Amino acid sequence: MIIKTSCALAFTPLLLTACVTTGDAPPASKSGAAAPVMTSPATQTDTMPALPEPVVDSKAAATAILNTSYTIDGLILPTVRGQQLIQTRSDMRRTDAVMNFDNRLINAFAGDNRSADIIRLDKKLVWTLNPAKRTYKECPLAGCSTGTGNAPEKSKPEQKSKPSEPSCPLSLKKNELKVLATGEQKNINGFNTERIQLTWIVELEDKQSRRNSNRVQLDLWTTPENSQIRQVQALNESFQKRWMTALAVPEHPFSKYVPREVMGSFGGLMRGFSAKDARAFASWGGELKKVHGYPIAMNLSWTVSGNACGDDSNTANSATQRASLPPTSVSGAISSLLGGMVEDKVKETAKAAAAGGALLSYNYEVKTIDIKPVSDSGFSPDPAYQRAQ
Numbered sequence: 001m002i003i004k005t006s007c008a009l010a011f012t013p014l015l016l017t018a019c020v021t022t023g024d025a026p027p028a029s030k031s032g033a034a035a036p037v038m039t040s041p042a043t044q045t046d047t048m049p050a051l052p053e054p055v056v057d058s059k060a061a062a063t064a065i066l067n068t069s070y071t072i073d074g075l076i077l078p079t080v081r082g083q084q085l086i087q088t089r090s091d092m093r094r095t096d097a098v099m100n101f102d103n104r105l106i107n108a109f110a111g112d113n114r115s116a117d118i119i120r121l122d123k124k125l126v127w128t129l130n131p132a133k134r135t136y137k138e139c140p141l142a143g144c145s146t147g148t149g150n151a152p153e154k155s156k157p158e159q160k161s162k163p164s165e166p167s168c169p170l171s172l173k174k175n176e177l178k179v180l181a182t183g184e185q186k187n188i189n190g191f192n193t194e195r196i197q198l199t200w201i202v203e204l205e206d207k208q209s210r211r212n213s214n215r216v217q218l219d220l221w222t223t224p225e226n227s228q229i230r231q232v233q234a235l236n237e238s239f240q241k242r243w244m245t246a247l248a249v250p251e252h253p254f255s256k257y258v259p260r261e262v263m264g265s266f267g268g269l270m271r272g273f274s275a276k277d278a279r280a281f282a283s284w285g286g287e288l289k290k291v292h293g294y295p296i297a298m299n300l301s302w303t304v305s306g307n308a309c310g311d312d313s314n315t316a317n318s319a320t321q322r323a324s325l326p327p328t329s330v331s332g333a334i335s336s337l338l339g340g341m342v343e344d345k346v347k348e349t350a351k352a353a354a355a356g357g358a359l360l361s362y363n364y365e366v367k368t369i370d371i372k373p374v375s376d377s378g379f380s381p382d383p384a385y386q387r388a389q
Contacts, residue, residue: 196290196291
């Protein structure tokens with residue numbers, strides 16, 4: 001049986017580092033308990049190349065299959081929309097994706113918008129596929145060093161250096177999670193869903209006792225579980241737990257619902273957390289028990305206010321600069337192409353961010369859910385692909 005929903009909002013990890021748009025900044029969104037508005041995807045998604053179909057093999061292991069769509073944008077981010085086919089077993093995952101930017105300049109420069117990656121926990125490898133060039137890169141689970149398809153070289157002892165001290169150190173004053181079952185119900189594409197709101201508040205203080213408040217609101221629209229959804233959930237949760245263990249990173253409660261690439265955008269926010277602060281995530285178990293059902297749709301918004309670290313370099317500004325992932329070849333090239341526009345846009349939108357506009361907005365929706373015996377061949381690079389050096 002296949003569970004279907006309609007095409008929805010989109011996300012991609014590709015260009016969080018290209019923090020520019022050539023148009024006006026989007027209007028500030030309201031923070032608080034109100035549910036984010038769910039809008040329809042741009043018509044661009046209708047012209048995207050089709051995602052590949054899973055290859056079924058009756059002798060293969062059961063595989064969770066999700067077709068999803070997503071949107072990511074924000075005050076300093078180009079709006080990007082995409083679709084994903086995600087195939088998961090407990091020790092491996094393949095993700096095929098296609099995307100489009102609303103910004104025509106970036107969309108034209110990005111070129112072919114297809115991508116795929118295969119995570120093999122059993123082999124401790126990640127393969128990143130380039131369908132356009134029919135090539136792939138092989139990396140350890142932690143990823144390759146920038147610009148190479150080979151494992152990062154181990155640094156020699158004399159090459160090690162101490163991490164640089166921040167110019168404006170911040171101390172954590174509040175790290176709080178609240179979960180609210182709102183009771184609000186909505187039929188989303190045939191699913192009876194209930195809105196559950198997770199609100200994460202982080203307050204940081206500089207040496208002058210000036211504070212910055214970060215609010216990350218995640219709205220989950222969940223549907224009651226059935227036998228098929230429980231199977232899908234079991235495989236995905238098993239993979240997620242083993243993946244986080246393999247990477248030896250503390251698992252934030254949001255990472256159960258939000259892609260790792262999106263969680264990576266909070267790296268700057270969490271950089272000042274001590275090991276004790278990070279362990280506090282485990283104490284949120286009681287609150288998280290309020291979450292029930294399977295998320296059919298998600299809406300995430302990150303807003304920031306305050307003037308920690310001074311007016312000219314306020315935390316809203318520094319937060320926008322840190323709301324990024326390691327650069328990709330495309331994002332780095334676009335950043336170079338647009339030059340100083342990146343810095344100008346960061347400065348331009350910092351004030352809007354402090355006024356309540358969302359630094360980061362992420363929307364996601366499931367289109368289909370299924371369990372099938374997918375061929376093992378799908379979890380390795382196509383034999384016709386060549387390894388890139």
